[in-house]
Structure formats: C-alpha cells, structure tokens
Amino acid sequence: MLEKSQQLLQRATKSIPGGVNSPVRAFKSVGGTPPFIERAEGAYLFDADGNRYIDYVLTWGPAIIGHAHPEVVEACQAAMAKGSSFGAPTELEIELAETMIARVPGLDVVRLVNSGTEACMSAIRLARGATGRDKFIKFAGCYHGHADSFLIAAGSGALTLGTPNSPGVTAGTARDTLLAQFNDLDSVRSIFETFPTDVAAIILEPVCGNTGCIPPDPGFLEGLRELCDAHGTVLIFDEVMTGFRVGYGGAAGRFGVTPDLYTFGKVVGGGFPLAAYGGREDLMRHVAPDGPVYQAGTLSGNPIAVTAGLKTLQLLTPEVYEQLEAASLRLSKGMQAIIDKHGYPMTQHRVGAMFGVFFSDQTVHTHEDVHGCDLDRFNAFFHAMLKRGVYLAPSQYEAGFLSTHHSDEIIDQTLEAAEDALAEVFAA
Numbered sequence: 001m002l003e004k005s006q007q008l009l010q011r012a013t014k015s016i017p018g019g020v021n022s023p024v025r026a027f028k029s030v031g032g033t034p035p036f037i038e039r040a041e042g043a044y045l046f047d048a049d050g051n052r053y054i055d056y057v058l059t060w061g062p063a064i065i066g067h068a069h070p071e072v073v074e075a076c077q078a079a080m081a082k083g084s085s086f087g088a089p090t091e092l093e094i095e096l097a098e099t100m101i102a103r104v105p106g107l108d109v110v111r112l113v114n115s116g117t118e119a120c121m122s123a124i125r126l127a128r129g130a131t132g133r134d135k136f137i138k139f140a141g142c143y144h145g146h147a148d149s150f151l152i153a154a155g156s157g158a159l160t161l162g163t164p165n166s167p168g169v170t171a172g173t174a175r176d177t178l179l180a181q182f183n184d185l186d187s188v189r190s191i192f193e194t195f196p197t198d199v200a201a202i203i204l205e206p207v208c209g210n211t212g213c214i215p216p217d218p219g220f221l222e223g224l225r226e227l228c229d230a231h232g233t234v235l236i237f238d239e240v241m242t243g244f245r246v247g248y249g250g251a252a253g254r255f256g257v258t259p260d261l262y263t264f265g266k267v268v269g270g271g272f273p274l275a276a277y278g279g280r281e282d283l284m285r286h287v288a289p290d291g292p293v294y295q296a297g298t299l300s301g302n303p304i305a306v307t308a309g310l311k312t313l314q315l316l317t318p319e320v321y322e323q324l325e326a327a328s329l330r331l332s333k334g335m336q337a338i339i340d341k342h343g344y345p346m347t348q349h350r351v352g353a354m355f356g357v358f359f360s361d362q363t364v365h366t367h368e369d370v371h372g373c374d375l376d377r378f379n380a381f382f383h384a385m386l387k388r389g390v391y392l393a394p395s396q397y398e399a400g401f402l403s404t405h406h407s408d409e410i411i412d413q414t415l416e417a418a419e420d421a422l423a424e425v426f427a428a
C-alpha cells in the first residue's frame, strides 16, 4: 500500500537526514513509513502510491482555506510572472501589513520574515533590546521554533534553570531561558520573586498547540498580562499557530487579552515561507532601520508569499470563521459521542478549527498531563486512521486542524473511520 513511499524513503535517507526536511515528518514517534505526497487539493492529500487521505494536518495549519485554493493559485501564478523576488519594497507588503493590523488587537506595526522560528527569535531580541534585560520566560511544552534559546527542555518546577534539550545549545544560552508551567500562574510568580527586574519577556502560545491543543484556563492570560505590567516585562503571544486560525483576530481577539508583541506564521503565509512579528508601536520602533535592534532578510516580504498570504486573509471573512467553528464543533461533538458511547478513557479540547484528542481520562491542562497519555494507544489510533484514509498528525503532542473544505460529509466519514479505528485500538 505504501510501496513507492517506502522506496522513496530509502532513497531519501541517503541524501537527507532521516529522509525529511523537518523531523516530525519522519513518523519517528508513531513508527512506520510516511506517505510521500504528490499533490493536495481541498481537504485531501494524495500520495505517491495513489492513496487519498482526508487531511487534518493541513501543512501544520496553513491550509485553512484548503489546499491549492484556485484563487490563491491564480494570484500566485500572476505574481510569479512579474518576478519572484526584488530585494526592494513593494506595495503588496503594505497591503498585507495593513490587513493584519486591521484584524489583530494591539498590532500597530509589523515586520515580515520567512519563518515562525525567525519571528520568535526576532521578537525576543526586540524585547531584550528594548528592556535592556537578558532573561525571558517560556512554558514547558510551548514551541517557538528551533532557535537556540527556545530549545530548552521541560524542567521539573518553575525555578528549574533551563538545560538545553539539543546538543549545540550552550549552557550560557540556556541560562537566560526560564521555564514555567502552562496554566500555572504561581510558577510564573515564583520566577519573578527570584528575578524581579531581569525578565525581558514572557513568550507563550496562548493556546498551546505544540502539546496537542491545550486552551488557557480562565484567568491565565489575564494573570500573565498583570504580571508583565507589574514587572515591566514584554508579553509576547506566539500566534504562529493560532493567528488567523482560531478566529478573525486570532487568540488575542478570541480571549480578549492583548499582548505587547506578537509572532505570526503558518496561516498568514498561505502555504508559503512567510511569517511576521509586530505589536506596540513604541516597541516596534526599536527595530532597524527605525531603531538599533537589527533584523533583516534577503527574501523577507517575498512577493509570491505575500500574495498567497494576502489572498488567504482576504478569503477569511468573519463568516468563514463561523463556518469553520461549526465544522469543528460537528467533529468534536461527534468524537465525544463515540467516546461516551463506548466509555473510552479519552478526553479532547477544541479552540476554533484547532483540536486535540488525548488518550487519557484525566483533564489535560499542562505538558506534564500529556506525558501521562497512553502514547501506544495514540500511535495505534494514528495508524488505524491512516489505513482508513484519514491523515492525522503523527504525534500525540500535535494539534489537528480543519479547513473550509472539511464539509459535513467529510467530517461524517472521518467520524465513521474514527469509531471503527477506536474499536480496533481498544480491542487490542
């Protein structure tokens, strides 16, 4: 069934580490062969072996209006014909910046970059440059790209000084990254007790999507806002995943808490390498050439990527978010009905068109809670779904996504597959 993909993987591993250009694609945690994808359209992926999958990964979030949307394809083809990069300013970039600013609360000024990693790295540099402080707080399980200072393992407890979780990250870098627990304000307070005036920034995913989809408990984001105000610390929402996904104004719009800085990526690039950071005007004016905090990029604001992002945002009207909300509600209600009917020890979360299904009957509020899930069962479920033509993220620690092409019919097919797959998984 995956013969061609198997051959391709064998060939790929010779020239590319693990045969992939981003580790999670290698299916290391679930095992087996990743299907090699040939093309995608709407809600579907098609692999090199001729299989079709209903896609809930959506290139890790960006394909919110479905793969290869005809209007995006057409706009990008037209842009392509005008030249793929100029290394000089364009009017398109202003349009994208203005479109973002009009939707996101407290977004005054925005700089375009090429990846979420770059956006987060630059936002931290800006917070440090503007405050003159070195340390920042991140939460165990939140992912902010692969820049050195973010690759710090989950410690046990708020005051654990970070230890690098990748060789190549120096102890010196790790020392300035302080770890707190998501949904635990006390863990943040105790860091401020130790370092009352040393913390440049708190960075977090307002909905933790790199631990499966964990929403903020009521009061958590508000509490962080107050702590940042009290300590002169910059609050950064990493909305690379949630921005323009969980609602018209992203997570900040949805939860009513406004950070000082944002990072964006994924949806805003419409499937191209485009990301952004931005926020409060007085902070953003520290960025070069307005100010001394340096950051640059040869392909930043690339016209094809900007065209795709802009077209995608234009198609994402408030009505479209209502449609996405209804579709994802249908999926999560259907899943809950299956879980309840059979009494499976499972729990789930959903925020807009983003969801997580956990193999645990406990509530899942933190990264630690996800460690307590039955990962073997998740892996079996993943493969049972793949076999039935449903492509989920190959890890319990990843969120699922819906697009505007996930129709009632497609969702109902998914639910049928899930009931079948779960019966197989729990019978084993």
Ligand SMILES: *Cc1c(COP(=O)(O)O)cnc(C)c1O
Pocket (backbone or CB within 6 Å): 114, 115, 116, 117, 118, 120, 143, 144, 145, 146, 205, 209, 210, 238, 239, 240, 241, 265, 266, 275
């Ligand atoms: C994906 C992601 C990143 C990293 O973005 P890349 O474009 O992969 O570098 C950063 N933060 C969050 C929340 C993400 O989901």
